[in-house]
Amino acid sequence: MEYSTFGRHVAVDAWGVDYDLLNNADALQAHLVEAAEACGATVLSVQSKQFEPQGATVLVLLSESHLSIHTYPEKGFAAIDCYTCGETVDPQLAVDYLVETLKPKKVFAKKLIRGVGELEVADVEVKQTELV
Secondary structure, three states, X not given: OOXXXXXXXXXXXXXXXXXXXXXXXXXXXXXXXXXXXXXXXXXXXXXXXXXXXXXXXXXXXXXXXXXXXXXXXXXXXXXXXXXXXXXXXXXXXXXXXXXXHHOOOEEEEEEEEEOOOOOEEEEOOOOOOOOO
């Protein structure tokens, strides 16, 4: 069977991120747009929500699919998700940009290859600057 779509989907759990950084939807929105641009994606729209007493969700709708973050500042945790269709935009570049920006102490990541039949799952090495 031949499939007509191709996509890469990178999911990251980032731990040990600064509370204030994770609790600022406006700053996170700016970082996600910068990450999308860094990987060559086309931003169509952005939605964000600042929760009370803490936490934020940001979704960047891309022509190629999406980039999102959901934060739990009280746990120092962020769930980052980037899926792009096609072969020209690399979601790993967006994820690397966000990891460099958030500077987590621990990162766990998986990449799914989508649209080719059975999902292929791979561990990925996330580019990180010096971890504290």
